[in-house]
Amino acid sequence: xxxxxxxxxxxxxxxxxxxxxxxxxxxxxxxxxxxxxxxxxxxxxxxxxxxxxxxxxxxxxxxxxxxxxxxxxxxxxxxxxxxxxxxxxxxxxxxxxxxxxxxxxxxxxxxxxxxxxxxxxxxxxxxxxxxxxxxxxxxxxxxxxxxxxxxxxxxxxxxxxxxxxxxxxxxxxxxxxxxxxxxxxxxxxxxxxxxxxxxxxxxxxxxxxxxxxxxxxxxxxxxxxxxxxxxxxxxxxxxxxxxxxxxxxxxxxxxxxxxxxxxxxxxxxxxxxxxxxxxxxxxxxxxxxxxxxxx
Numbered sequence: 001x002x003x004x005x006x007x008x009x010x011x012x013x014x015x016x017x018x019x020x021x022x023x024x025x026x027x028x029x030x031x032x033x034x035x036x037x038x039x040x041x042x043x044x045x046x047x048x049x050x051x052x053x054x055x056x057x058x059x060x061x062x063x064x065x066x067x068x069x070x071x072x073x074x075x076x077x078x079x080x081x082x083x084x085x086x087x088x089x090x091x092x093x094x095x096x097x098x099x100x101x102x103x104x105x106x107x108x109x110x111x112x113x114x115x116x117x118x119x120x121x122x123x124x125x126x127x128x129x130x131x132x133x134x135x136x137x138x139x140x141x142x143x144x145x146x147x148x149x150x151x152x153x154x155x156x157x158x159x160x161x162x163x164x165x166x167x168x169x170x171x172x173x174x175x176x177x178x179x180x181x182x183x184x185x186x187x188x189x190x191x192x193x194x195x196x197x198x199x200x201x202x203x204x205x206x207x208x209x210x211x212x213x214x215x216x217x218x219x220x221x222x223x224x225x226x227x228x229x230x231x232x233x234x235x236x237x238x239x240x241x242x243x244x245x246x247x248x249x250x251x252x253x254x255x256x257x258x259x260x261x262x263x264x265x266x267x268x269x270x271x272x273x274x275x276x277x278x279x280x281x282x283x284x285x286x287x288x289x290x291x292x293x294x295x
Contacts, residue, residue: 003057005050005101006291007064008108011035011082014042016049017284018057019291023119028287029053039086047098061102062095063293065111065286072106072153072293081171104293108286110147110156112279113140115289116242120281125239129232130279131158133225134245137179141236147293159183161231163224181224184247190217204250222254226261233266233274244279251278 003026008015010033017028029049033042050062067080075092077083095103113130122128128142139158141148148155159179167176170186180186188199194213196202206214229241248254255278263271281288 002060004060004291004294005053005062006111006287006289006293007046007050007062008111008286008290009033009042009046009064009066009083010108010286011067011080014046014049015284015287016046016053017287017291018053018059019288023115023288023292025284025288027053028284035083035085039083039089043089043091043094047095050095050099059101061104061294062099063111063290064091064095064103064105065108065290065293066091066105068107068154068157070105070107070153072104072110072149075103075105077105102294106147106149106290106293107138107140107153107156108290109138110140110149111287111289111293112244112281112285113142113156113242113289114147114292115281115285116244116279117142118145118292119288120285121242121277121279122240127236127238128240128242129156129236129238130242130244131225131229132245132279133183133243133247135183135185137183137225137228138245139232141238158228158232161228163227178224178228182221182228184245187217187221187247190220200247204247204253208253218253219257222257223261226258227265229258229262229276230265233262233270237270239275241274241276242279243276244281244285248278 002021014033015030018026069078077089079087092103116122117128130140132138137159139156141156160173161178162174164176168180169175170180184200191203203214207218
């Protein structure tokens, strides 16, 4: 029975799982990341969790899904916004020297994309574009069962795609980038201007109750996301789009409007070919997909 270990390194939680070749989790554990304690503390905790998870098992290797920016080819992490102090950390090399196992790292959205393509909503599709709409907006493109990374490992970074030139800024992204317009953070900030202090969750809830201000905020975010998806339709034309992330938990309110809006922005012959579905693996997609970064 082939086994591998997946690690999902997030700004809030650190997850480690022992995963079978069919994508099923044998066992897993989760701890708080505790980012304020710095990279060495977190890496030591990660190593302890991996060793505990492995036990006496023989594994194929360890895959780690991390926030970007990072270089999947060298295994170096470059100062992600939600991992303060992680400046040029050669994570793959550190883990290999400590664990004596083959280690691969990649963007966390790519890891989730791989899981959905192999075992989730994208099973059987030649090409899968996964989009996560949560605190930020991320993406990953899986072609013929493999993550398409691009020349420098940044393929799929759709959060920085310019949708509204001169629009709002967010973190170090371009003005009017998709993340600054359609993420949970962006929806929450727009809600604050309308007197809603409960973030994207409150905006979405109030829209469901017929609040016109909340509905306008949500409609704008849906429209911007649809423009982003239409851009991807015309550039890579994937077999299927899989939408995940915390905001998409409200798929009943969001999915059909997104589908209809996308049709407004694509060639007429493409309108009926676009397949947009919700993610199916939930929050463990990242740790499952990370395990399969090891070929």
